[in-house]
Each structure stands twice: as C-alpha cells, then as structure tokens.
Amino acid sequence: MILVGQFDSPFVRRVAITMNHYGLPFERKILSVFTDFEKMLAVNPLGKVPALQLDDGEYIFDSRMIIDYLDRLFPEEIRLIPSNPEYRIQVLRTEAIALGLAEKCYERGIEFSRRHPDKIDLDWAERLQRQIVSALFWLESQNPAPWLCGEVITQADISCAVAYTFLREKQQIKISSGAYPALEAHCNRCEALPEFKMSAYSAKEAAQSGWKPPDL
Numbered sequence: 001m002i003l004v005g006q007f008d009s010p011f012v013r014r015v016a017i018t019m020n021h022y023g024l025p026f027e028r029k030i031l032s033v034f035t036d037f038e039k040m041l042a043v044n045p046l047g048k049v050p051a052l053q054l055d056d057g058e059y060i061f062d063s064r065m066i067i068d069y070l071d072r073l074f075p076e077e078i079r080l081i082p083s084n085p086e087y088r089i090q091v092l093r094t095e096a097i098a099l100g101l102a103e104k105c106y107e108r109g110i111e112f113s114r115r116h117p118d119k120i121d122l123d124w125a126e127r128l129q130r131q132i133v134s135a136l137f138w139l140e141s142q143n144p145a146p147w148l149c150g151e152v153i154t155q156a157d158i159s160c161a162v163a164y165t166f167l168r169e170k171q172q173i174k175i176s177s178g179a180y181p182a183l184e185a186h187c188n189r190c191e192a193l194p195e196f197k198m199s200a201y202s203a204k205e206a207a208q209s210g211w212k213p214p215d216l
C-alpha cells in the first residue's frame with residue numbers, strides 16, 4: 001500500500017502510526033497539498049491528504065475511512081477501535097474531540113500562516129482559540145494515565161497524541177507551562193513508542209511545503 005501525504009499532518013500521521021501498530025508495511029508518496037496541488041487533485045478529487053493507494057491500485061481517502069478499512073483487516077479483539085458498544089462509544093467520542101482539535105489547529109494555521117496579514121479574521125481566530133482550549137481541557141479531564149480509554153492503547157490515544165504534537169511542534173501554539181500535565185505526559189509517552197517513532201513528526205516536510213510557524 002502507498003500512503004500519500006507528509007508527516008507534518010496529524011491526519012496522515014495517525015494513519016501511518018495505525019499501520020505501524022498493526023505491522024502493515026507501506027510505501028509513502030510525499031506530496032504537499034499546497035506545493036503539489038495539481039498532483040494531489042489527480043490522486044484525490046478533493047486534493048486533500050491522507051490518501052491510501054491499495055494493492056489493487058484503488059485509492060481511499062480521509063483518515064476516518066482509511067482507519068476503518070485498516071481496522072477491518074484485523075480480528076475484533078485487537079482492533080484500535082473496539083466493537084463492544086459501550087467501549088466503542090467511549091473511544092469514538094474521545095477520538096472525535098482529538099481529531100476536532102487537530103482540525104481547529106489546522107484552521108488556525110491557515111488563518112495566521114497562509115493568509116495575507118490584512119485578511120486575517122481576528123474574530124474567527126479568537127473563536128478557534130476558544131475551541132482549541134476547550135478541547136484541550138476536555139481531553140486533560142479524561143486523565144490519560146496511561147491511556148485515554150481503558151487499559152490498552154486505542155485510536156483515541158493515537159489521535160490525541162498526534163494532535164498535541166501538531167499543536168506543539170508545527171503550529172507552535174503557546175501553552176502556559178504545566179497547563180495540561182496529563183496530556184503532555186501522554187503525548188510524550190505515545191511519541192516514545194516504536195510505532196510513533198517510525199512515523200515521527202517531520203519539520204523538514206513542513207518546511208518543504210512552504211510552512212512558516214505563525215509569528216504570534
């Protein structure tokens with residue numbers, strides 16, 4: 001399988017880490033949604049990443065769909081999104097907030113780093129900031145010690161850790177020191193796992209697509 005996208009994207013990373021976790025080998029095609037937009041449109045009608053090319057040549061898109069596809073290759077007992085209804089809701093709810101956090105950080109990055117300074121919508125940016133802080137508080141309140149849901153790592157953990165790394169490393173959103181101790185520790189714990197290290201956040205790939213962190 002071929003994963004299309006860069007490792008500065010939390011959405012691409014969560015797919016890669018899921019594949020590493022399951023021991024699924026994959027190649028990677030490093031395309032930027034900005035500098036390689038024409039090529040990306042040929043891969044995905046929306047021009048977005050992640051996209052995964054399956055062994056029969058077909059593409060699937062969007063991290064949720066890709067992760068659902070990957071999970072179903074494995075027995076229920078070892079899936080990162082469990083089948084037991086109560087446990088499943090818990091994992092999906094936490095994953096939804098983590099993924100939403102990544103989306104709001106991404107939108108904030110567009111506002112401050114991709115728009116002309118005269119066109120930044122400060123009211124919208126303030127709203128994004130409130131959503132980001134609110135999601136961080138909620139995730140912190142889940143007390144991930146060591147995992148967010150239950151006794152083993154789940155997709156909630158992968159998604160939360162990649163979102164937090166994205167916020168810290170790429171968006172460089174300033175967080176008062178010690179504000180989210182449980183999340184900070186959880187992120188460090190996850191990023192130290194082999195499946196995370198194999199697909200580590202890449203500042204180089206971010207820079208290659210013209211990314212400059214917001215100067216705030």
Ligand SMILES: N[C@@H](CCC(=O)N[C@@H](CS)C(=O)NCC(=O)O)C(=O)O
Pocket residue numbers: 008009010011033046047048049050061062063064106
């Ligand atoms: N809901 C999507 C979000 C993916 C996403 O927003 N990817 C960004 C890169 S980090 C992208 O493709 N942006 C280009 C665009 O939205 O046009 C997923 O989970 O895969």
